[in-house]
Amino acid sequence: MTLSLTTGPAGTRILGLGHYRPSNIVTNHDLIARGVDTDDEWIKTRVGIAERRWADPDETVVDMAEQAGSKALAASGVAAADVDLVIVATCTMPTPVPGAAPNVATRLGIDSPGAYDLNSGCSGFVYALNAASAAVLTGQARNVLVVASERFSGWLDLTDRSTSIILADGAGAAIVGPSDSPGFGPVAWGSDGSQADAIAIDERSRMFRQEGQAVYRWATGAMAPVAIEACEKAGVPLEDIVAFVPHQANLRIIDALARRIGLPNAIVARDITTSGNTSAATIPLALSRMVEGGEIPSGAPVLVLGFGAGLAFAAQVLLAP
Structure with missing residues (x-):
């Protein structure tokens, strides 16, 4: 059949x-x-x-x-x-x-x-x-x-x-x-379940907890190559990226990633300064505010990078609406 x-x-x-x-x-x-x-x-x-x-x-x-x-x-x-x-x-x-x-x-x-x-x-x-x-x-x-x-x-x-x-x-x-044509490049994603306990809801207190230093080292050390891979898969040179919108975890992590990836012409989202860390919502919230404010023109290539609990991560180049 x-x-x-x-x-x-x-x-x-x-x-x-x-x-x-x-x-x-x-x-x-x-x-x-x-x-x-x-x-x-x-x-x-x-x-x-x-x-x-x-x-x-x-x-x-x-x-x-x-x-x-x-x-x-x-x-x-x-x-x-x-x-x-x-x-x-x-x-x-x-x-x-x-x-x-x-x-x-x-x-x-x-x-x-x-x-x-x-x-x-x-x-x-x-x-x-x-x-x-x-x-x-x-x-x-x-x-x-x-x-x-x-x-x-x-x-x-x-x-x-x-x-x-x-x-x-x-x-x-x-x-x-x-x-009529692709508006998303191929995703570069993965996970590291060996560090699953680094970010979690505590079973007894029912409160959020994380091992901040472990997450900081992982994010700043392992995520830049993932972002570069996403650009390579999409066929977009780093210098052509107009905006970089990573997960708004911590301003020090954001700035370290921008430096290590090397994005000479990209606006870097720093929405965390007034919105805080909203987990899954940080990327679309920051991206929407930047587009609404005219910072990113329609059709411009944007690099997004999510990372955190799991530990899971995913990066991709997309075209702004």
């Missing part, structure tokens, strides 16, 4: 972006007032954050995903009726079931799409982009809504200054749809 296969367009690309940041701004001084044992200069020197956003008590992962997804739909010009698949990248849902994606779809008026959540921590958005692109390329979907939404404020131990000063809440979204 031979099974029938569907086929899709020649290429895919991001058609529109959207983002959402909660209105609640938490400065370094606010953290100190809440009892975090630190000071403003220490935070800025160690991680580069001046302020971050935390959701209101009744504001959920789904609420933020809806806001970002709505903006991505509007920016793309794609109607909700033309979206066949919704993927939500998140690791901070309050319970494992139900997933966020079906709820997000319903709220946005997307009728009966395929819908699932994807959990790959901080690299989740890049993994989700590739799942979305594959669905369109194989004719399984016409357009896909990809959302990364995280609410870390509910998982923080304020006595642990290594994590409470970094993590934040927010969402970013993209519509992935058909294109």
Whole structure:
């Protein structure tokens, strides 16, 4: 027996972006007032954050995903009726079931799409982009809504200054749809499960924890070659990259990676200074803000690099919408 296969367009690309940041701004001084044992200069020197956003008590992962997804739909010009698949990248849902994606779809008026959540921590958005692109390329979907939404404020131990000063809440979204030519280069991805315990939710306290120094050494030492590989696979010279949007883990990591990769003409995303580390949401949130602000022209090659929990990582060159 031979099974029938569907086929899709020649290429895919991001058609529109959207983002959402909660209105609640938490400065370094606010953290100190809440009892975090630190000071403003220490935070800025160690991680580069001046302020971050935390959701209101009744504001959920789904609420933020809806806001970002709505903006991505509007920016793309794609109607909700033309979206066949919704993927939500998140690791901070309050319970494992139900997933966020079906709820997000319903709220946005997307009728009966395929819908699932994807959990790959901080690299989740890049993994989700590739799942979305594959669905369109194989004719399984016409357009896909990809959302990364995280609410870390509910998982923080304020006595642990290594994590409470970094993590934040927010969402970013993209519509992935058909294109006459490729808008995504091949992905360079992988994982190192031997260090899975370096970033985790503690089983007893139910609070986020990480081995900061181990993660710093891994990210600054191992991720630059992955980013270079993504550029080589896409056939894009490093000097042609217009913007570098890595996971916003820590400003020192971002700057070290930019130097080691060698991107002479690229704008480097440093959204962490005012948005904090929102895990899977950092890349689409930063990218959406840069595109909206006119920093990245349409069609420009952008290098994205996600890395973190798992430990998993993924890098790719994409064309800005």
